Amino acid sequence: MSGETIEVHGRKRGGNVQGINLTxxxxxxxxxxxxxxxMLIGFALFLGxxxxxxxxxxxxxxxxxxxxTEVIKEWLNPNPTYGLSLYTEEYYxxxxxxxxxxxxxxxxxxxxxxxxxxxxxWSKKFKEYVFPVFETLRPIPILAWVPLAIVMFIATESxxxxxxxxxxxxxxxxxxxxxxxxxxxxxxxxxxxxxxxxSQVFRHVIVPGALPFIFTGLQISIGVSWFSLxxxxxxxxxxxxxxxxxxxxxxxxxxxxxxxxITLGAVGYVTSAMVRLAGDYLMQWRxxxxxxxxx
Amino acid sequence: MAARKTILLDSVYWRGAISIVVFLALWEIGSLSKIWIKxxxxxxxxxxxxxxxxxxxxxxxxGAVPAPTExxxxxxxxxxxxxxxxxxxMSFFRVMAGFFAAMLIGxxxxxxxxxxxxxxxxxxxxxxxxxxxxxxxxxxxxxLFWPTQEMSIAFVTFLGAxxxxxxxxxxxxxxxxxxxxQAARSMGxxxxxxxxxxxxxxxxxxxxxxxxxxxxxxWEVVVAAEMISGGGSQIGGxxxxxxxFFIWNSYVGGSxxxxxxxxxxxxxxxxxxxxxxxxxxxxxxxxxxLR
Amino acid sequence: xxxxxxxxxxxxxxRATRGAIVIDDVVKIYDPDGAAVMAVDHCSxxxxxGEICMIVGPSGCGKTTLLNAIAGFHEITSGRILLDGxxxxxxxxxxxxPGSDRIVVFQNGALFPWKTxxxxxxxxxxxQGQLNKSDALEKARGMMADAGLAGVEHNFxxxxxxxxxxxxxxxxxxxxEPKVLLLDEPYRALDSLTKSVMHEALLEIYYKNRVTIFxxxxxxxxxxxxGHKVAIMTTRPCKPKKILEVDIPHPRDYxxxxxxxxxELMEETNDAVHEEALKAFAAGExxx
Numbered sequence: 001m002s003g004e005t006i007e008v009h010g011r012k013r014g015g016n017v018q019g020i021n022l023t024x025x026x027x028x029x030x031x032x033x034x035x036x037x038x039m040l041i042g043f044a045l046f047l048g049x050x051x052x053x054x055x056x057x058x059x060x061x062x063x064x065x066x067x068x069t070e071v072i073k074e075w076l077n078p079n080p081t082y083g084l085s086l087y088t089e090e091y092y093x094x095x096x097x098x099x100x101x102x103x104x105x106x107x108x109x110x111x112x113x114x115x116x117x118x119x120x121x122w123s124k125k126f127k128e129y130v131f132p133v134f135e136t137l138r139p140i141p142i143l144a145w146v147p148l149a150i151v152m153f154i155a156t157e158s159x160x161x162x163x164x165x166x167x168x169x170x171x172x173x174x175x176x177x178x179x180x181x182x183x184x185x186x187x188x189x190x191x192x193x194x195x196x197x198x199s200q201v202f203r204h205v206i207v208p209g210a211l212p213f214i215f216t217g218l219q220i221s222i223g224v225s226w227f228s229l230x231x232x233x234x235x236x237x238x239x240x241x242x243x244x245x246x247x248x249x250x251x252x253x254x255x256x257x258x259x260x261x262i263t264l265g266a267v268g269y270v271t272s273a274m275v276r277l278a279g280d281y282l283m284q285w286r287x288x289x290x291x292x293x294x295x
Numbered sequence: 296m297a298a299r300k301t302i303l304l305d306s307v308y309w310r311g312a313i314s315i316v317v318f319l320a321l322w323e324i325g326s327l328s329k330i331w332i333k334x335x336x337x338x339x340x341x342x343x344x345x346x347x348x349x350x351x352x353x354x355x356x357x358g359a360v361p362a363p364t365e366x367x368x369x370x371x372x373x374x375x376x377x378x379x380x381x382x383x384x385m386s387f388f389r390v391m392a393g394f395f396a397a398m399l400i401g402x403x404x405x406x407x408x409x410x411x412x413x414x415x416x417x418x419x420x421x422x423x424x425x426x427x428x429x430x431x432x433x434x435x436x437x438x439l440f441w442p443t444q445e446m447s448i449a450f451v452t453f454l455g456a457x458x459x460x461x462x463x464x465x466x467x468x469x470x471x472x473x474x475x476x477q478a479a480r481s482m483g484x485x486x487x488x489x490x491x492x493x494x495x496x497x498x499x500x501x502x503x504x505x506x507x508x509x510x511x512x513x514w515e516v517v518v519a520a521e522m523i524s525g526g527g528s529q530i531g532g533x534x535x536x537x538x539x540f541f542i543w544n545s546y547v548g549g550s551x552x553x554x555x556x557x558x559x560x561x562x563x564x565x566x567x568x569x570x571x572x573x574x575x576x577x578x579x580x581x582x583x584x585l586r
Numbered sequence: 587x588x589x590x591x592x593x594x595x596x597x598x599x600x601r602a603t604r605g606a607i608v609i610d611d612v613v614k615i616y617d618p619d620g621a622a623v624m625a626v627d628h629c630s631x632x633x634x635x636g637e638i639c640m641i642v643g644p645s646g647c648g649k650t651t652l653l654n655a656i657a658g659f660h661e662i663t664s665g666r667i668l669l670d671g672x673x674x675x676x677x678x679x680x681x682x683x684p685g686s687d688r689i690v691v692f693q694n695g696a697l698f699p700w701k702t703x704x705x706x707x708x709x710x711x712x713x714q715g716q717l718n719k720s721d722a723l724e725k726a727r728g729m730m731a732d733a734g735l736a737g738v739e740h741n742f743x744x745x746x747x748x749x750x751x752x753x754x755x756x757x758x759x760x761x762x763e764p765k766v767l768l769l770d771e772p773y774r775a776l777d778s779l780t781k782s783v784m785h786e787a788l789l790e791i792y793y794k795n796r797v798t799i800f801x802x803x804x805x806x807x808x809x810x811x812x813g814h815k816v817a818i819m820t821t822r823p824c825k826p827k828k829i830l831e832v833d834i835p836h837p838r839d840y841x842x843x844x845x846x847x848x849x850e851l852m853e854e855t856n857d858a859v860h861e862e863a864l865k866a867f868a869a870g871e872x873x874x
Contacts, residue, residue: 034416035416037416038413038415038416038417039416039417039420041416041417042416042417042418042419042420042421043420043421043424045417045421046421061440061441062440064439064440065436065439065440125310128306128307128310128311129310129311129313129314130314131311132311132312132314132315133314133315133318136315136562137562139511139514139561139562139565139566139569140558140559140561140562140565141514141515141518141519141561141565142515143515143518143519143522143539144518144538144539144542144557144558144561144562145558146522146542146543147542147543147545147546147554148360148551148554148555148558150546151359151360151546151551151554152356152357152359152360153356154359184694184696186692186694186695186696187696187698189657189659189684189690189692189696190690190692190696190698191698191709191713192658192684193657193684193685193686193688193689193690193759194686194689194709194710194713194714194758194759194762195685195686195710195713195714195762196709196713196714197713200713204698204701204709204713205698208698208700208701209698209700211700223427226427226429227429227430227431227515230429230431230432231429231431231515231519234431234434241432242431242432245432245434245435246435248435249434249435249438249439254439257435257436257439258436260432261428261432261433261436262428264427264428264429264432265424265425265426265427265428266427268427268428268429269424269427272427283700284742285699285700285701285742285743285744286699286744288742288744288745
């Protein structure tokens, strides 16, 4: 009996389905469905409402709001009235600063949080000792730490990164721990039957088994990082997108507020997608399984 | 029941208690480093810090934090201040209001997206585009839009929870096993029957999970908003602004112990609201009780 | 497939000398929340080396507990279990050490989804350091080819059918030359067509390897078709109610299913099984 082969897009694949081909296939399917067109309608409705309410009907509530044409004109203006547009260097500086801060905080939180979470899930004793303290500190909102962070770190740059790190760390370690705990006992038992030592079980079963959860956690974590970063920047910072949004408000540069918001949304989405793609790559087995399931 | 009694003496609780005590002890020692680091015995530590470019006044980071004993002392004093309790009330009120508003609008909206394919096609991409924008980034826009500061805080709070709840509702509704629908249809259910008896209960577990996360986010946003926009009506001292404002005010006023008091208070408040939610959730989904 | 050759009816004691299990008066009492639940009630069973022993009983009756005790996942309350004369577990040592002499094939499959089939199969010897990487992979490839699994080495378990996964799992176990294979309703989730193919595949593997097989099932037909010995268990607490020696000669193929002797054996045991099934149904037992 020969092995089974999988049919993908008319071509037989015996097990080396490339990531890119799968994406291309899925993209084609998406274009053929009604989905992209509905999406356009949705956006049109949303943006249309924004345009009409501010600039055409001039609804009372919306009086102070910057209109969509105003925002777009400003954003695409080589010589912007308020100093920030796609053409100004300052724009990219702010983006760069924010991204760099998130990168540092996220990296640190991952490097510390994943092993910490793995250990919490793996060793019952360790969890019994450490988890109560962890769970007591976790509910404290990150922003409640701001004044204390300023007191502790004096230099506001470190304080901002610390705050972002904290939020990310909690999310990552919690999800990692849950990931380890969610591993089906049968896998560990099977490994034991097959003669694996404890450390081998950890390396070959626990870590790969927890990866899906870990990556979900990392996606949450990066979202949380952006959340904390923006807040921290708004309160105490000198560059960055949060700072931009806040000062635009105080300096009555309203279109820039919206530019800042949109940029934040886009950058946040991109970083989150990057994490997701990294996860998809590391967990080939899962992407293939899901693909075969038609998702 | 003999089995129950022994749980209290269980090692699990002892270990947790020990670690909390150890944590507090380390914190106390760290904070008091302002004092003991000057002693002869710690000359080596002072030199080490200097080598790293840190002024050896106290242990870095932890040294600047007030000690647990100091915090407790201040807290005892604050408990008598009605302004403190009013902060509690304000924050709680904002959180609950924002949260339930988010549920009230978010759950139907999420269900609509899940049930109607055209609605999903149109609404979800816009939703997903707005979702990555951190709620706090909406604060200035919100202030511009809404007449009072209170409403602008409420709006931002609402947004924070709204996105999480909708995502969870949509996810939950989509993951309802298709066989439940098939079973219902084969027994002759109408569309509304299917909605009320399958979709709604089937989504409830996800709603419960979503609300737990949403509650956490709501607290974050409320605290942040209170700190940023000055807490609304400032009737002097510690009153009126909510716990976030309490913390900020303490910082500005130079009372570091009060900062920590505020932080812990918020932690406790957050814990209480999560527990309330969890019990409510269990009531609503009795079938999920573990066997 | 295998032709029905005439071979001696007795179980192949002369061919296999290892893997004899003695379950001696084993009792297992669970204690959930203070209410003692007896899962296994003074169960005694003798399994000979190289024998296929089928354990039949209604869901939730405690058969898995026995298997778990042999494998070393659960403790026993009293009694002993011996493997080739050596004590696995007893009242002094309630939990056996899991080891590669008794390997379990799990109900829902426990192939590591994040490793390819080949890496899964090579896992055991690699972990124990018996072979280096290239030798292990070589041997794995060979064994998979023997079992008719050539071609799916580089797939992940999630990409192949569940029937194929089961076979890979069995090959993974056999790589370690175990004395005993412990199978916990491995074909429960398969349709009956795939099941019949799996049965013949299992027998093929058995004829080449002569391990002792301890096979839990709720399907009496499957039990009589495969086994040398069929132990019908009572509903919880678990205890052998009736032990049947299947005297249909090995090697067997699916024509056995319609043979006169097979039907006779079914008649003998059907009542006993049905009786216990009714009891379990009335008690509302949840599947273990």
